[in-house]
Amino acid sequence: MDAHVGPATVAGRVDAPPSKSYTHRALLAAGYGEGTVVVDPLHSADPAATGRAVEAFGGSVAWDDDAGEARVTGFDGRPETPADVIDCANSGTTMRLTAAAGALADGLVVLTGDESLRSRPQGPLLAAVDSLGGRAEATRKNGQAPLVVGDTLDGGQVSIPGDVSSQFVTALLMAGAVTPDGVEIELETALKSAPYVEITRELLADFGVETSRTAEGFAVPGGQRYAADRYAVPGDFSSISYPLAAGAVAADEEPVVIAGARPSAQGDTAIVRVLREMGGDVSWDRDAGELTVGRTSLSGVEVSVADTPDLLPTLAVLGAVADGDTRIVDAEHVRYKETDRVAAMAASLDRLGASVTEESDALIVHGDDSELVGATVDGRGDHRLVMALAVAGLVADGETTVRGAEHVEVSFPGFFETLGQLGADVDVRE
Incomplete structure (x- = not known):
């Protein structure tokens, strides 16, 4: 057109x-918990892709545009192995956040997207997931989607560049909260798009999840539960x-x-x-x-x-x-x-x-x-x-x-x- x-x-x-960044995070945070009513979500193509990923992991997302709500039933910290490939369409946020979530599954999760998304860099996140005990690889061995993740993420310490995408940090913080050991992130380079990580930390606090800044980067304790009855998107x-x-x-x-x-x-x-x-x-x-x-x-x-x-x-x-x-x-x-x-x-x-x-x-x-x-x-x-x-x-x-x-x-x-x-x-x- x-x-x-x-x-x-x-x-x-x-x-x-409504904010696209907050909507993505709110939908997935609700998925990590037992469920949440997300108020004033952005119902557009990218957040819809994240909603489909939550459903693929065993949750459900009911969009009610008339009421201005998305009612999410979560997978309570442990995603199921999806029955099919997760198509992230054009949403880089969906792919990165759900790649870390998918690494928590017992089986293997396959993520793909459109031509543009399949050209975007994912290598640092894959390396981080691998070092934290999960399986993570690009099917073409080029650090780009399609991606295969899974085999359960344990947590631990990891180093990651900060100048490729702050979404890598967000993905690890969100998934790390429900790992046994938590995740400590050391930034190898200065963090670009740092406010997006602060968006994540602000939202996680609203869901009862503790995170912290460290001298080297960020940390999130493991064994936490996501819980919020309602969350309003700015x-x-x-x-x-x-x-x-x-x-x-x-x-x-x-x-x-x-x-x-x-x-x-x-x-x-x-x-x-x-x-x-x-x-x-x-x-x-x-x-x-x-x-x-x-x-x-x-x-x-x-x-x-x-x-x-x-x-x-x-x-x-x-x-x-x-x-x-x-x-x-x-x-x-x-x-x-x-x-x-x-x-x-x-x-x-x-x-x-x-x-x-x-x-x-x-x-x-x-x-x-x-x-x-x-x-x-x-x-x-x-x-x-x-x-x-x-x-x-x-x-x-x-x-x-x-x-x-x-x-x-x-x-x-x-x-x-x-x-x-x-x-x-x-x-x-x-």
Whole structure:
């Protein structure tokens, strides 16, 4: 499907979608226990994949979209050996978190996914599971899915690089809590995307699971039980970044107001700080959970995405309409997402008329030399590229066509409806 976006101003009030990161973790945490009602979950393609994995392990997930709930019956710390392969579709979080969960099974668990997911690195997690007493291997011996895990995870001490994916740490903490020995994680390199581990630790505490920071990394005692009757998912700041950016570059005389923006451990709340540093007119009522943003002239900044890789596409679009250069640094790990987001945003913005310099670890957008003009750009199967490029279309001269519009279903199923609600000129069709 293609999204056709014309230049427009936006204004109005919209609700933030629930957090994808929290929903994944809440569904699996509920699975590790006897069961939980997850309130305000994100029912989209990626969390649905995690829900199917919980069911494959012997639990159940009943989505009730009308009530805004997912009622989870858990497998109580010991996953069954699935009757079939677990298809994680396009969800890297599902694969990594359930690879560690699957290693707790007595038998063997096979995990696969789509072509994009089968190209993403899993080797460090496989090595960690193997060293903790489980079986873990890639069927093609290349550190990529399909994966085979199982034979019961004992726990113990393990070292793992921190600069590939923080999801490896999350997976080991979640599974380690129900192992006999617990897990102590030593980070071999500095941890990238560290706030995502804090999301995990915050959620685990809500489920009664103890974790700790150590001098070397993290630790989780074994023999623990997951328990929470209800768990409420906060709004997703990765997804909030798109209507927030739309307001910053295209708001009418009235602002854009985003409800459901409650404070949490999400690193992507940094979008509020960065937008203010660029000169954006944004206020955050933390008690009410509301963001208000108006259009102002923006100035380029230097910003690290070491902990916020999902913000790179949004920041690149903001840089294209800002004065001066916007330097997005510490971005090498962002190349290993659903697509190489550094290269993809460089190519797409160039096609739209922006001046961009791509480096191995950085993306530099030269706002003074950029004048966005409508063009056809490819979302490359990446939901975050699709949404960021649609925001760019609001301020491009002429119509912008974004291919692959259906991929917003991964994290923000109502994204284009939300843009339309704000007054955007957007038409999605085959």
